[in-house]
Amino acid sequence: MQAIPTIEQNEAAVRFDAVTKRFDDVVALNAVSLDVQTGEFLTLLGPSGCGKTTLLKLAAGFLGPDAGAISINGRRVNELPTYQRGIGMMFQNYALFPHMSVADNVAYGLKTRRVPKPERQQRVAEVLALVKLTGMERRMPRQLSGGQQQRVALARALVINPTVLLLDEPFSALDKSLRTSMQVELREIQRKLGLTTIFVTHDQSEALSLSDRVAVMSEGRIRQLGSPVDVYRAPTDQFVATFVGDNNKLRGRLLSVGDSDAVIELGSAQIKVPSERLAKLEKSAPVDLFVRPEQFCVVSANEPSAMTGHVVAQIYQGGHVDLQIECPGASRDRLLVRSAGDQAVVRWPMGATVGVSIQPGGCAAFPAE
Amino acid sequence: MIPRSTYQRMLGWIGRITLICIVAFLILPAAVVTIAAFNDKPILSFPPQTWSWRWFARALAYDDFRHGFFNGLIVTAWSSTIALFVGAMFAFAIDRYRFPFKSLIEGILVSPLVIPHFTVGLGFLILAAQVGLSRGFAVVVACHVVLVLPFVLRSIYVSLKNLDQSYELAAASLGATPFRVLTTITVPLLLPGLVSGWLFAAILSFNEFTASLFVTSQRTQTLPVAMYNYVREFADPSMAALSVMYIAGTAALIAFATSFLGLGKVLNIEQTH
Amino acid sequence: MTERPFLRTFTTPAALCALGFAAAMAAVLQYSLRAYVPGSLDPGGFTLANFADLLKPLYARVFFDTVVICAVTAVATLIVGYPLAYALVHIEQPILKSTLLVIVVTPLFLGEVVRTYSWIIVLGNNGFINSILLSLGLVEKPLQLMFTSFGVVVALVHVTLPVMVIMLAAGLSHIDRDYARAAESLGAGPIRVFLTVTLPLSMPGVVAGTTTAFAWTFSAFATPQLIGGGRVNMISNLVYQLGFASFNFPFAATLCVAGLALTAVVLGLLQIAARPLQKIKVH
Numbered sequence: 001m002q003a004i005p006t007i008e009q010n011e012a013a014v015r016f017d018a019v020t021k022r023f024d025d026v027v028a029l030n031a032v033s034l035d036v037q038t039g040e041f042l043t044l045l046g047p048s049g050c051g052k053t054t055l056l057k058l059a060a061g062f063l064g065p066d067a068g069a070i071s072i073n074g075r076r077v078n079e080l081p082t083y084q085r086g087i088g089m090m091f092q093n094y095a096l097f098p099h100m101s102v103a104d105n106v107a108y109g110l111k112t113r114r115v116p117k118p119e120r121q122q123r124v125a126e127v128l129a130l131v132k133l134t135g136m137e138r139r140m141p142r143q144l145s146g147g148q149q150q151r152v153a154l155a156r157a158l159v160i161n162p163t164v165l166l167l168d169e170p171f172s173a174l175d176k177s178l179r180t181s182m183q184v185e186l187r188e189i190q191r192k193l194g195l196t197t198i199f200v201t202h203d204q205s206e207a208l209s210l211s212d213r214v215a216v217m218s219e220g221r222i223r224q225l226g227s228p229v230d231v232y233r234a235p236t237d238q239f240v241a242t243f244v245g246d247n248n249k250l251r252g253r254l255l256s257v258g259d260s261d262a263v264i265e266l267g268s269a270q271i272k273v274p275s276e277r278l279a280k281l282e283k284s285a286p287v288d289l290f291v292r293p294e295q296f297c298v299v300s301a302n303e304p305s306a307m308t309g310h311v312v313a314q315i316y317q318g319g320h321v322d323l324q325i326e327c328p329g330a331s332r333d334r335l336l337v338r339s340a341g342d343q344a345v346v347r348w349p350m351g352a353t354v355g356v357s358i359q360p361g362g363c364a365a366f367p368a369e
Numbered sequence: 370m371i372p373r374s375t376y377q378r379m380l381g382w383i384g385r386i387t388l389i390c391i392v393a394f395l396i397l398p399a400a401v402v403t404i405a406a407f408n409d410k411p412i413l414s415f416p417p418q419t420w421s422w423r424w425f426a427r428a429l430a431y432d433d434f435r436h437g438f439f440n441g442l443i444v445t446a447w448s449s450t451i452a453l454f455v456g457a458m459f460a461f462a463i464d465r466y467r468f469p470f471k472s473l474i475e476g477i478l479v480s481p482l483v484i485p486h487f488t489v490g491l492g493f494l495i496l497a498a499q500v501g502l503s504r505g506f507a508v509v510v511a512c513h514v515v516l517v518l519p520f521v522l523r524s525i526y527v528s529l530k531n532l533d534q535s536y537e538l539a540a541a542s543l544g545a546t547p548f549r550v551l552t553t554i555t556v557p558l559l560l561p562g563l564v565s566g567w568l569f570a571a572i573l574s575f576n577e578f579t580a581s582l583f584v585t586s587q588r589t590q591t592l593p594v595a596m597y598n599y600v601r602e603f604a605d606p607s608m609a610a611l612s613v614m615y616i617a618g619t620a621a622l623i624a625f626a627t628s629f630l631g632l633g634k635v636l637n638i639e640q641t642h
Numbered sequence: 643m644t645e646r647p648f649l650r651t652f653t654t655p656a657a658l659c660a661l662g663f664a665a666a667m668a669a670v671l672q673y674s675l676r677a678y679v680p681g682s683l684d685p686g687g688f689t690l691a692n693f694a695d696l697l698k699p700l701y702a703r704v705f706f707d708t709v710v711i712c713a714v715t716a717v718a719t720l721i722v723g724y725p726l727a728y729a730l731v732h733i734e735q736p737i738l739k740s741t742l743l744v745i746v747v748t749p750l751f752l753g754e755v756v757r758t759y760s761w762i763i764v765l766g767n768n769g770f771i772n773s774i775l776l777s778l779g780l781v782e783k784p785l786q787l788m789f790t791s792f793g794v795v796v797a798l799v800h801v802t803l804p805v806m807v808i809m810l811a812a813g814l815s816h817i818d819r820d821y822a823r824a825a826e827s828l829g830a831g832p833i834r835v836f837l838t839v840t841l842p843l844s845m846p847g848v849v850a851g852t853t854t855a856f857a858w859t860f861s862a863f864a865t866p867q868l869i870g871g872g873r874v875n876m877i878s879n880l881v882y883q884l885g886f887a888s889f890n891f892p893f894a895a896t897l898c899v900a901g902l903a904l905t906a907v908v909l910g911l912l913q914i915a916a917r918p919l920q921k922i923k924v925h
Contacts, residue, residue, distance in 0.1 A: 061372045062823055081374045082826040083835075089827040095820035099842045108838075109828030160828060377832050388729050391722055395745055398760030398800065401770045405763050413763060415773035458648075459656035466646045468653060477660040483905065484667075485861035487878045488898040492666030495673055495891060498683070515663045547647035576753030579863040579878065583885070593755045597864060600759050609763065612756045620748045627740050627747075 012071075013038040013196035014059055014164055019068035021054050028054040030220040031068065036164070039194040041187065045207040046217035047243065052200045055217075056166055059198060061085050073163055083112070088162030090170040094153040096141040102128070102152050103137035109160035127159040130189060147178050154186065158193070165190070167199040171206065183210055204244045208232060216240045234274070235364050241290040246338075248296075250289045250331050251368060254281050264289055264365055267307050267330045271358055273365040286368035293322065293338035295362055298348055299355040306355030309335065311348050321345055325356055399616050406609035413604070424610035434611060437595030441575050443506060444591055448513035449521075449570035455514070456521030456570075457563060461555070464529040479519040489516060490583025497584070504586040512584050513577060517570040524569055528562025568626065572619070673895035685892045692896035701880070701897070705904065708860065708876045711791065712908075715798040716855040719806045720848065722799060727810035727847075750804035754864040761797040761869060762788065789871040797865045802858050806851040813847015814840070849916040853909055860905055877901045 012035035021029040029051045036042045044052035057063045058070055061082035070077050077085055088109075096105050103124055110120045128134050131151040141149055150170060157165060170186075171179045187210055190197050201207055207214050208228040216224045216231060216239075224236045235241035242249070252266040262275035264287055271289065278287060299306050309327035312334060321344040324334040335356060339348075348354055373381070406424055408417035428434055462468065463475055481489055493512040494504075502508055536558065540550045556563075578593040585594055599608055674693075677686030695701065726746065733739045749757060764770045765787035772784040787793045821843060825835045863878040870879070877897055884894040 064372045079372050081372045083829050083831050087827055091820045095824040112829035380832050387725050391726050398764055401764050402760040413768045415770050455655040458652035462652040474657055474660045477664055483857045487863055487881050492670045495669040496666040572751045578754050593753050596755045615756050619751050623748050624744050
């Protein structure tokens with residue numbers, strides 16, 4: 001598991017202070033407050049319509065807030081038009097000017113800043129080298145591949161030394177293999193330049209793999225703000241638990257609540273979970289227990305304290321195998337169980353009766369809904 | 370709502386003032402003709418001293434206008450309906466099939482867009498004389514069909530392009546004969562395009578003037594030709610009254626089309642983002 | 643499904659229409675090569691004399707005037723139409739937008755006669771403008787607006803404006819808004835965004851609109867006839883006059899053919915000039 005990057009606690013690069021935005025009767029953002037630290041890569045993650053794109057557009061100045069304040073580097077920008085904000089932005093479809101060459105696209109922001117020609121040319125050459133596009137200066141955007149277009153879009157946003165880089169789902173148009181390498185590359189460049197970055201995506205694996213911090217959003221609010229590990233391992237509510245990563249939701253009963261831990265009874269098994277969200281519950285109250293597929297262990301059927309079920313589907317994934325197991329005693333839904341390696345294909349064939357146990361630690365529990 | 374600098378706001382005001390001036394230019398003639406129509410005196414004068422409805426009554430009672438109106442309806446009904454059938458079938462064929470002389474026929478049929486109407490009118494006039502046809506409705510209708518066909522073709526062709534062919538394939542896979550596919554899937558899905566194409570054709574045909582001036586006779590003259598002849602001979606506000614009725618009728622029709630048929634979409638000017 | 647169901651049924655009517663129209667155009671071409679027999683409706687033998695007559699100063703002058711009027715009208719319509727098309731695409735309020743759309747589109751369907759007549763009332767010596775100027779004491783006698791090229795061009799701009807606006811708006815509406823946003827994010831102010839991004843990307847619409855405006859103006863008859871009143875003549879007026887006043891159909895046909903050739907040349911030149919713009923893919 002990778003270490004959580006440490007971020008210096010200085011003045012926030014971008015600050016949203018109780019920002020509200022309505023579209024007619026729909027509340028797109030409901031008093032959202034968020035500090036984006038200098039140099040950090042922060043991801044806004046959520047389903048479509050959660051307000052993440054609205055928040056990004058507010059930072060860019062394409063929209064104005066109905067209430068609340070937005071500041072960039074300590075300066076209030078509510079009334080500042082986009083072109084005076086000094087931001088860099090990458091668009092979903094890149095929005096490369098189709099009538100300008102690569103070099104002209106990249107030089108555009110320098111021209112608006114009246115950078116003299118020799119310096120402009122030098123900076124364009126430098127940034128094109130940074131994104132590995134040297135030699136492509138005279139090409140037109142439509143002559144480039146998707147990955148190359150994205151590099152141009154990045155170069156165009158970087159060359160102006162933006163105070164903050166805004167990324168609006170920039171990887172969604174790329175195919176999967178290219179996407180991963182572009183992500184790694186973008187992150188390396190971002191680290192190297194120490195560039196404050198706000199990244200919008202609905203793809204939770206992208207959010208987990210790239211970010212310093214993730215803000216999980218839903219219905220115009222930030223549901224959880226934390227490192228990818230926090231968000232994955234310690235979701236603060238049922239929405240986050242369901243939305244980020246695969247999860248199994250099981251109905252259990254609260255056995256006991258302690259200062260830090262609580263014990264939940266699930267069939268014949270007892271599972272220890274952090275108690276902070278269960279403190280107000282009475283004993284034997286129903287709770288929703290969230291168990292990640294990789295926290296299940298498939299064991300032989302006669303193992304004591306394991307739930308008994310049988311395999312109804314095998315999904316071979318190469319590096320791991322996903323089993324769907326019906327456990328009538330524990331859950332009405334099928335359990336999704338992830339087994340590393342590929343032995344499970346042979347060991348737990350379709351129809352086999354198996355036991356399922358839960359590895360201690362890493363489960364999340366909430367009062368039943 | 371959107372953050373704006375003072376400079377941007379100033380530009381916005383300049384833009385608004387420009388827009389108001391242009392809109393004023395656009396509606397000025399209609400406004401002036403409306404004022405003129407209610408002038409009681411038989412000669413033009415601004416502002417009118419006394420007001421009256423009498424020119425409306427006179428316009429409605431004027432024989433040439435009445436004949437022109439009904440002639441126009443006959444010509445419009447025939448030509449737009451024929452153009453709709455011919456255009457719809459041909460648009461379907463060019464969208465789906467390759468066949469000999471495809472682009473030649475298409476090219477000839479859309480060429481009236483760039484050929485001046487007086488040339489088209491003269492052509493049909495000479496042709497009618499050569500084949501010994503009198504200047505009856507047939508010639509007028511034929512001429513109008515040719516003139517409105519490009520618009521019908523375009524309107525339906527765009528609808529066809531937006532039609533997902535997999536519906537037709539699905540129907541065929543469920544055992545529908547080509548005729549059944551056409552009548553139960555293609556035509557119903559194309560209906561908005563067909564209606565707007567027909568409406569477009571009808572309005573254009575009813576208003577067509579230059580070519581009609583060449584191919585109509587005293588007996589077959591349409592309303593625009595009757596109006597033209599009137600303007601050349603008389604100067605009283607009857608024509609203004611008729612224009613007002615004309616403008617009001619057309620504006621109502623357009624407002625209807627805008628709200629019920631989505632004119633913005635038909636004209637292809639809806640913003641995509 | 644059979645290979646090409648209904649092919650014959652669907653193409654035959656269209657082919658007949660095309661044939662009829664081609665025959666009409668062939669008739670014009672044929673007449674243009676026939677001699678005029680004064681006093682007779684039937685043309686004489688084949689000759690090239692009509693085309694030689696085109697070079698007479700009287701006719702050459704009309705051709706020249708027509709092209710100038712068309713060009714001035716097309717450019718003026720573009721200048722007046724662009725802000726309107728821009729507003730039509732960018733206005734957000736639905737009511738304002740559809741009102742504007744109705745105002746723009748209605749004149750398109752009014753026909754040339756009604757609109758030209760309205761302009762006579764606006765421009766005439768007892769008309770709206772002169773009445774206002776006289777009553778304000780700005781002029782002592784009425785300004786001569788009717789029967790001038792200026793009056794004809796003003797009315798023609800009004801006639802051509804709707805189609806220009808629709809073509810420009812179609813072009814503008816297909817420009818992804820992210821282009822302007824990207825330019826803004828890179829520090830471009832409103833005027834720079836317009837000049838470097840919006841305007842170049844709308845050039846295909848500009849070319850289409852200008853081309854159509856030119857062709858429509860060329861085709862105009864009632865406006866130059868009624869507002870020009872014989873003092874401003876375009877080819878269309880000459881054709882009508884020759885046909886219906888002197889029954890010289892052969893020469894009228896010759897003028898039509900020459901007009902077509904001229905349109906083709908002008909529009910061809912416009913297309914060639916606009917070729918670099920065709921590469922712009924707005925999507």
